[in-house]
Amino acid sequence: MSMETDRITEAFYEKPKRIVTWSGIPVKEIYTPKDIEGIDYTNDIADAGNYPFTRGIHPNMYRGRLWTKRAEWGYGSAEDSNLLFKTLLKEGATGITIYRDLPSGLGIDSDHPLARGEVGECGPPLCSLEDMEAVTEDLPLDKLSVTIACASSPSLVILAQYLATAERRGISQSNLRGTLTNDAIVGHFCYSPVVNPVNLAVKVSTDIIEYCVKNMPLWNPLYVSSFYNLREAGALTAPQELAFGLGVALTYIEGVLDRGLKIDDFAPKASVYAQAGIDIFEEAAKLRALRKMWAKIMRERFDAKDPRSYRLRIAIQTTGSQLVPQQPQNNIIRIAYQQLAAVLGGVQSLTSSTYDEAISVPTKEAQVSALRSQQILAYETSVPLVVDPLAGSYYIEWLTNEIENEATKILEEIDAMGGMAKAIESGWVERQIVEASFKYQRETESGERILVGQNRFVSPPEEDVLPGGVVRVLPEVEERQITKVKELKQKRDHQRVKKAIGDLRVRAEAGENLLPPIIECVKAYATIGEIMGTVRESLGYSYDPFGERKSGF
Amino acid sequence: MANKERIKVIITKLGLDGHDRGPKVVARILREAGMEVIYLGLQQTPEGIVKAALQEDVDVIGISCLTGEHLSLVPLMPRLLKENHRDDIPIIVGGVIPRQDTADLKRVGVSEVFTPGSTSQQIVSCVKQLAQEKKGSGL
Numbered sequence: 001m002s003m004e005t006d007r008i009t010e011a012f013y014e015k016p017k018r019i020v021t022w023s024g025i026p027v028k029e030i031y032t033p034k035d036i037e038g039i040d041y042t043n044d045i046a047d048a049g050n051y052p053f054t055r056g057i058h059p060n061m062y063r064g065r066l067w068t069k070r071a072e073w074g075y076g077s078a079e080d081s082n083l084l085f086k087t088l089l090k091e092g093a094t095g096i097t098i099y100r101d102l103p104s105g106l107g108i109d110s111d112h113p114l115a116r117g118e119v120g121e122c123g124p125p126l127c128s129l130e131d132m133e134a135v136t137e138d139l140p141l142d143k144l145s146v147t148i149a150c151a152s153s154p155s156l157v158i159l160a161q162y163l164a165t166a167e168r169r170g171i172s173q174s175n176l177r178g179t180l181t182n183d184a185i186v187g188h189f190c191y192s193p194v195v196n197p198v199n200l201a202v203k204v205s206t207d208i209i210e211y212c213v214k215n216m217p218l219w220n221p222l223y224v225s226s227f228y229n230l231r232e233a234g235a236l237t238a239p240q241e242l243a244f245g246l247g248v249a250l251t252y253i254e255g256v257l258d259r260g261l262k263i264d265d266f267a268p269k270a271s272v273y274a275q276a277g278i279d280i281f282e283e284a285a286k287l288r289a290l291r292k293m294w295a296k297i298m299r300e301r302f303d304a305k306d307p308r309s310y311r312l313r314i315a316i317q318t319t320g321s322q323l324v325p326q327q328p329q330n331n332i333i334r335i336a337y338q339q340l341a342a343v344l345g346g347v348q349s350l351t352s353s354t355y356d357e358a359i360s361v362p363t364k365e366a367q368v369s370a371l372r373s374q375q376i377l378a379y380e381t382s383v384p385l386v387v388d389p390l391a392g393s394y395y396i397e398w399l400t401n402e403i404e405n406e407a408t409k410i411l412e413e414i415d416a417m418g419g420m421a422k423a424i425e426s427g428w429v430e431r432q433i434v435e436a437s438f439k440y441q442r443e444t445e446s447g448e449r450i451l452v453g454q455n456r457f458v459s460p461p462e463e464d465v466l467p468g469g470v471v472r473v474l475p476e477v478e479e480r481q482i483t484k485v486k487e488l489k490q491k492r493d494h495q496r497v498k499k500a501i502g503d504l505r506v507r508a509e510a511g512e513n514l515l516p517p518i519i520e521c522v523k524a525y526a527t528i529g530e531i532m533g534t535v536r537e538s539l540g541y542s543y544d545p546f547g548e549r550k551s552g553f
Numbered sequence: 554m555a556n557k558e559r560i561k562v563i564i565t566k567l568g569l570d571g572h573d574r575g576p577k578v579v580a581r582i583l584r585e586a587g588m589e590v591i592y593l594g595l596q597q598t599p600e601g602i603v604k605a606a607l608q609e610d611v612d613v614i615g616i617s618c619l620t621g622e623h624l625s626l627v628p629l630m631p632r633l634l635k636e637n638h639r640d641d642i643p644i645i646v647g648g649v650i651p652r653q654d655t656a657d658l659k660r661v662g663v664s665e666v667f668t669p670g671s672t673s674q675q676i677v678s679c680v681k682q683l684a685q686e687k688k689g690s691g692l
Contacts, residue, residue, distance in 0.1 A: 102569035102620065105569075106569055106596070115569070116625075116626070117568065117621075117622060117625030117626045118568055118569045118622070122620055190571050192596055193595075194596075232572075234574060235574070321574075324670070325649070325669050326670060358669060359652075361620065433574075434577050434578075434581070437574045437578050438578055438581050445674075454670040455670065470651045475625075
């Protein structure tokens with residue numbers, strides 16, 4: 001009995017033991033005017049809509065327009081995806097994200113030996129134009145803001161499929177609004193290093209930017225997802241997220257400038273895909289620091305003149321790896337805090353991970369819940385009514401500065417190595433990722449980091465109930481898709497495919513932009529594996545990254 | 554130590570998903586526990602993993618799955634080992650595995666399943682025990 005009383009007394013007097021932010025930045029118990037003495041409102045903070053955009057890119061922020069509430073989806077056939085997009089749009093989503101299944105993300109066909117068991121996993125198969133047409137059937141492509149999520153080199157082919165689909169429906173490229181996660185460097189870490197050797201990744205992403213700048217005025221040509229994905233790959237800190245993400249962005253920017261484009265040709269439409277994690281203040285401060293760093297880099301490093309080049313638009317995915325499989329319904333609350341962090345950080349678009357993500361690919365119930373959570377934030381909390389409401393807080397302004405300083409230091413380290421491509425090739429980035437992941441594991445195991453339901457306040461596993469159950473991809477999806485692809489390869493106009501692939505080869509070897517000849521290949525119903533294989537061979541890599549197939553052309 | 558021979562483990566991902574934070578952490582945990590870890594990395598097939606396991610004569614195979622491969626591809630593994638008369642090599646699986654699938658995996662021959670929240674100690678002691686049992690069965 002006395003032991004029980006001791007425990008209750010201890011619980012009553014309990015205080016936090018880990019007194020650092022999620023990223024490990026030590027914090028004091030109180031911040032005062034002294035902590036922000038060196039910070040100047042006009043130069044370092046400024047009203048929203050003014051350089052350096054710390055407080056936001058628009059003067060009135062969400063009073064002018066709420067953020068885009070995106071819903072993502074990831075499994076099943078092309079037709080399943082299409083049906084779900086229609087449902088989500090009916091439920092009030094204002095943008096959609098098209099994913100790709102794992103084989104398509106690696107640039108191999110649905111009937112490739114390694115695609116076994118993976119067709120329709122994490123997105124619909126996008127093997128040929130047929131699939132893209134089915135995914136987007138009846139969707140108003142000229143009205144909809146679409147994100148195509150494929151941060152891997154086959155994104156070239158997927159974008160070409162989207163463009164060819166629009167063309168067939170009589171929609172001009174110049175009316176297409178949306179974004180491709182144009183960041184094949186991150187594919188080196190999160191998809192496959194053999195599919196995304198660094199030089200190929202830089203070539204692909206630079207070609208896409210160049211093409212979009214010249215042909216698609218409403219499209220966002222530079223969308224760097226390394227912020228989100230590298231942090232997720234390795235439990236990196238908030239300053240590391242900024243430095244690594246910016247390091248990758250600089251690589252593309254320098255590549256495009258080398259092609260003769262001007263910074264103001266594309267920087268006004270640049271955007272990034274970053275995280276919003278559960279440490280509300282740290283994440284809001286990080287997003288403020290990110291906008292400020294971007295503005296300074298554009299003005300000071302690249303001498304951008306167009307004020308729109310200084311304004312970085314930020315899209316968020318809430319941090320999936322912070323979700324916990326035990327007591328999964330608690331994730332609904334985690335997600336709500338993450339979304340709040342994003343909105344306090346003044347982002348333009350928000351996609352949410354879902355409460356079941358630590359257990360399986362998202363169910364429809366979990367998708368709708370994540371969307372509803374955004375809607376509660378938008379319409380019930382009054383949070384969006386005032387621009388950057390955290391500004392002026394001694395803590396937030398100090399922390400914004402602290403994260404900026406730390407991230408700048410890491411970015412200088414990357415610069416000293418010769419840039420991000422070199423830092424990756426030398427193995428430095430990989431070492432940072434492994435180190436951070438291991439540290440995180442240690443901290444959760446020792447209980448230093450508390451994860452409710454996982455290492456404290458644990459309940460018996462049989463009490464964990466997943467509302468909505470678990471999603472399974474039916475094996476029939478794969479069988480049907482493989483049959484479809486095999487039939488396509490029989491029935492298409494072989495002469496036309498051969499000619500298009502031959503032309504791609506010639507132009508790739510000549511160092512031209514790959515997108516125009518790839519669009520022709522797609523229209524001839526060449527598959528993603530055939531197109532990527534030809535690109536790879538022309539640029540000195542093996543046709544099949546996994547060594548199973550040879551070119552049929 | 555009863556058996557001075559170092560425990561040899563393959564750690565790898567099965568299937569196409571490229572997120573390998575988990576297996577890299579596990580590889581390091583096992584190395585720090587004194588084991589020899591062969592890290593095969595991403596995009597491995599059941600056949601490729603079994604081939605490597607036979608060549609390297611490992612004591613345990615550890616597989617990471619995040620996107621459903623535990624149902625589509627993992628069940629092929631015990632079968633392939635059996636065909637090669639090496640079903641003495643135990644398989645452990647980790648990652649995003651719904652709890653209700655654990656029993657099915659054990660039924661097809663997987664020795665243990667680890668999900669997020671598993672500790673280094675649990676993983677290390679499981680691998681040690683499986684390796685001991687295997688070495689014992691080989692004598």
